[in-house]
Amino acid sequence: MTVQRSDKRLIRTSEDIVMVRQLVREWAKTIGMNLVDQTKLITAASELARNTFDYGGGGVMLIEQVIDAMKIGLRLTFEDKGPGIDDVEQAIKDGYTTGGGMGLGLGGARRLANEFYIDTKPGEGTRVTIIRWK
Amino acid sequence: MERIPILKMGKFLLVTIQIDMHDRLALSLQDDLTEMIVKTQAKGVLIDISSLEIVDSFIGRMLNNIASMSKVLDALTVVVGMRPAVAITMVELGLDMKGVKTALDMDRGIELLESMMDQEDSESAQEPESDNDSTKE
Ligand SMILES: Nc1ncnc2c1ncn2[C@@H]1O[C@H](COP(=O)(O)OP(=O)(O)O)[C@@H](O)[C@H]1O
Numbered sequence: 001m002t003v004q005r006s007d008k009r010l011i012r013t014s015e016d017i018v019m020v021r022q023l024v025r026e027w028a029k030t031i032g033m034n035l036v037d038q039t040k041l042i043t044a045a046s047e048l049a050r051n052t053f054d055y056g057g058g059g060v061m062l063i064e065q066v067i068d069a070m071k072i073g074l075r076l077t078f079e080d081k082g083p084g085i086d087d088v089e090q091a092i093k094d095g096y097t098t099g100g101g102m103g104l105g106l107g108g109a110r111r112l113a114n115e116f117y118i119d120t121k122p123g124e125g126t127r128v129t130i131i132r133w134k
Numbered sequence: 135m136e137r138i139p140i141l142k143m144g145k146f147l148l149v150t151i152q153i154d155m156h157d158r159l160a161l162s163l164q165d166d167l168t169e170m171i172v173k174t175q176a177k178g179v180l181i182d183i184s185s186l187e188i189v190d191s192f193i194g195r196m197l198n199n200i201a202s203m204s205k206v207l208d209a210l211t212v213v214v215g216m217r218p219a220v221a222i223t224m225v226e227l228g229l230d231m232k233g234v235k236t237a238l239d240m241d242r243g244i245e246l247l248e249s250m251m252d253q254e255d256s257e258s259a260q261e262p263e264s265d266n267d268s269t270k271e
């Protein structure tokens with residue numbers, strides 16, 4: 001996989017979640033992603049950015065335009081140095097929330113992306129990566 | 135502080151969400167609407183989301199909350215203008231908006247509100263049937 005272009009944004013306020021949505025839309029449009037795929041990717045990004053802000057105490061999003069074989073897509077990585085997640089399986093389950101949410105962020109993001117990776121350690125932080133191909 | 139305007143239109147309240155809302159703004163809309171329903175005794179609320187490019191679980195929860203809160207205050211809520219791409223995405227996200235009535239556009243939203251209100255009127259005149267099935271398994 002080759003990275004053609006990348007950028008980074010801090011996620012520190014709820015306005016930054018809006019900024020993430022707008023940035024992802026711009027990049028998705030640039031690679032000619034169709035409207036439904038754009039909407040799916042932006043929705044997943046919104047969920048993950050909110051988790052970074054709400055649970056991770058803020059963090060960063062890395063956005064990358066990637067190429068693999070004949071495919072082009074966007075890879076988004078959300079990283080924080082928050083409390084981490086003890087039981088990832090449980091956290092991904094629909095409806096599971098420790099913050100009074102709907103518990104759909106992680107599970108939903110996994111369904112809305114083509115690839116989903118989560119790397120977390122209690123006490124150290126959380127990194128969630130998604131890819132959506134064009 | 136920034137606020138989403140709520141307009142009074144006859145017996146209805148009208149909210150047009152024109153911007154990509156951040157979470158605090160969505161929460162303040164929920165509070166402002168509650169207050170307005172009480173103050174104006176509105177019987178229906180129309181929320182136009184045709185400008186919204188996404189509905190994530192936070193906005194979905196807000197719409198659910200508004201619908202159930204307005205019900206408690208004796209008002210009905212209809213969400214209008216959801217974009218097809220948003221509707222498709224919501225299903226995959228797993229967002230359940232069973233409690234929220236939707237219509238394609240404002241005109242149909244108003245029609246729906248009026249027909250629901252008529253139905254409520256005739257039901258309360260006839261004394262609604264008991265739907266208590268707590269004895270069933
Ligand atoms: N970045 C994170 N850091 C720590 N915990 C997290 C993070 N993201 C998610 N979680 C945990 O996983 C749970 C489920 O997240 P999610 O599926 O987005 O649902 P919700 O945000 O509605 O709670 C959260 O309630 C939280 O306990």
Ligand SMILES: [Mg+2]
Nearest residue numbers: 047051101105
């Ligand atoms: Mg979440």
